[in-house]
Amino acid sequence: MTELERALVALGNELDFPEAPDLWPGVAGRLQRRRRLRPLVVAIALAALAVGVAFAVPPARSAILKFFHVGSVSVERVQTLPPARTQPFATGLGPPRTSPTLKLPAGLRATRYYKGPGMAAALLRYRGRQLLYARLTGDQMGFAKKFVGPTTHVEEVRLGEWGIWFDGGTHVLQWEFGSVQTRLAGNVLLWLDQGVTFRLEGPLDKVRMLALARQITR
Amino acid sequence: MVGRPLDEPELIRRAQRGDTHAYEELVHAYQGIAFRTAYVIARNAGDAEEAAQDGFVKAWRALGRFREGAPFRPWLLRIVANEASNRRRSAGRRASLAVRAATEEPSGGAAPSPEAALLSAEQRAALLAAVDTLPDEQRDVVALRYFLDLSEEDVAETLGIPRGTVKSRTARALERLRESYD
Numbered sequence: 305m306t307e308l309e310r311a312l313v314a315l316g317n318e319l320d321f322p323e324a325p326d327l328w329p330g331v332a333g334r335l336q337r338r339r340r341l342r343p344l345v346v347a348i349a350l351a352a353l354a355v356g357v358a359f360a361v362p363p364a365r366s367a368i369l370k371f372f373h374v375g376s377v378s379v380e381r382v383q384t385l386p387p388a389r390t391q392p393f394a395t396g397l398g399p400p401r402t403s404p405t406l407k408l409p410a411g412l413r414a415t416r417y418y419k420g421p422g423m424a425a426a427l428l429r430y431r432g433r434q435l436l437y438a439r440l441t442g443d444q445m446g447f448a449k450k451f452v453g454p455t456t457h458v459e460e461v462r463l464g465e466w467g468i469w470f471d472g473g474t475h476v477l478q479w480e481f482g483s484v485q486t487r488l489a490g491n492v493l494l495w496l497d498q499g500v501t502f503r504l505e506g507p508l509d510k511v512r513m514l515a516l517a518r519q520i521t522r
Numbered sequence: 523m524v525g526r527p528l529d530e531p532e533l534i535r536r537a538q539r540g541d542t543h544a545y546e547e548l549v550h551a552y553q554g555i556a557f558r559t560a561y562v563i564a565r566n567a568g569d570a571e572e573a574a575q576d577g578f579v580k581a582w583r584a585l586g587r588f589r590e591g592a593p594f595r596p597w598l599l600r601i602v603a604n605e606a607s608n609r610r611r612s613a614g615r616r617a618s619l620a621v622r623a624a625t626e627e628p629s630g631g632a633a634p635s636p637e638a639a640l641l642s643a644e645q646r647a648a649l650l651a652a653v654d655t656l657p658d659e660q661r662d663v664v665a666l667r668y669f670l671d672l673s674e675e676d677v678a679e680t681l682g683i684p685r686g687t688v689k690s691r692t693a694r695a696l697e698r699l700r701e702s703y704d
Binding site for chain 1: 541
């Protein structure tokens with residue numbers, strides 16, 4: 305490298321570059337804009353239908369559009385997600401159990417099991433990915449809570465009595481078993497079948513997640 | 523997502539399958555260099571941000587055509603650089619890069635780095651002014667090669683020109699700059 309080239313490198317090191325902004329929120333918003341419009345309308349309509357009776361009083365109507373529940377899991381759409389970070393799937397589920405806490409379909413392997421009041425869960429290996437499968441009994445709302453941001457894609461799916469698929473922008477999950485534990489969550493399938501709430505989370509696309517869910521609750 | 527951090531090829535594969543979380547990681551990994559690339563071409567922070575954002579959106583849509591095993595960074599930077607060039611053309615202005623930090627004395631009496639010691643404040647200003655007078659095609663090559671420290675190969679890929687053209691543009695630019703620097 306010549307002296308002039310070294311001088312150019314030195315000049316580059318001292319240039320006043322503006323700080324790079326976080327581009328992801330803008331990028332994510334644009335990626336999701338078209339995808340989320342229709343399913344969101346469906347989800348909001350279903351949400352309104354599902355909780356409409358409970359919230360029939362006029363002052364509560366505005367809340368219906370922002371809040372619904374699938375079995376034991378409450379879902380709230382918010383403009384800004386509460387603070388949370390990526391944590392292991394099992395965060396908040398208590399210590400792992402050595403013996404099975406729920407029944408798995410043939411061919412599915414669990415690496416850990418968890419149990420709490422009204423909750424049984426397992427960490428699964430499925431198609432080389434780690435997934436969290438949880439089964440929630442009881443119908444109390446707020447057993448687990450999801451905060452869904454503007455970039456989260458929310459879509460109704462045909463599964464059990466009612467199923468909802470979440471992907472796109474991350475959302476925030478709060479388990480409320482004893483102490484409240486909050487973490488970021490990715491792709492999630494949530495469905496209600498015969499009074500039991502089922503939840504699958506992990507890096508699978510919708511088609512694969514639905515296939516697995518149908519194995520679980522067929 | 524849990525466990526070990528995913529490597530880039532895996533993130534790309536996941537993003538190609540529509541996994542926006544994987545793409546988010548790629549955006550965070552490359553937004554710094556993408557923004558700087560856009561900035562040295564567009565020379566305006568607002569345009570650079572838009573160009574980089576547009577670049578990432580277009581890259582997402584084009585991921586299906588990304589060749590597995592190819593280097594991701596120059597492929598992405600090419601899209602971003604193209605966006606930045608378009609903005610520069612539409613803006614019709616010719617802004618300059620700034621060396622505000624370089625004109626200040628190091629704080630705390632710290633010794634300047636060996637590279638910084640190469641240039642006096644006057645030389646920095648003169649050299650930057652000389653870079654600014656280069657034709658855009660030469661200025662882009664100089665900025666990417668020396669200011670952003672991209673390899674010759676990456677500059678070629680980023681600007682969508684053959685490596686030989688990078689060499690010849692660099693040589694012509696250095697020849698002109700040498701007159702100001704010597």
